[in-house]
Amino acid sequence: MAAAKIKKGDSVVVLSGKDKGRTGTVQAVMPKDGKVIVEGVNVAARHRKPTQANPQGGIDRRxxxxxxSKVAIAGKDGKPTRVRFETKDGQKVRVAVRGGETIDG
Known part of the structure; x- marks a missing residue:
């Protein structure tokens, strides 16, 4: 298993699909499935029937x-960048290929 290049809380840019170019923060990462959930991106609408728990019913968006692979870390200029790993003071840190700044601490 490779090290995680995208983590929860990262600011990412969508590279393809209906939300191409949109940015958001990563809410969850699912490494086994190779998927991420990004805030405000890829919103699906589910039509719900009224139930006892939800008597109103309606459209549930989430x-x-x-x-x-459809997302990339947003660099300091807001453009997508790839990530590489470097060791600084014995610590393994993520570094943006575009610009060269460290992503974590």
């Missing part, structure tokens, strides 16, 4: 998981 973010659906999308493949991790």
């Amino acid at each position: 973010e659906a998981p999308m493949h991790i």
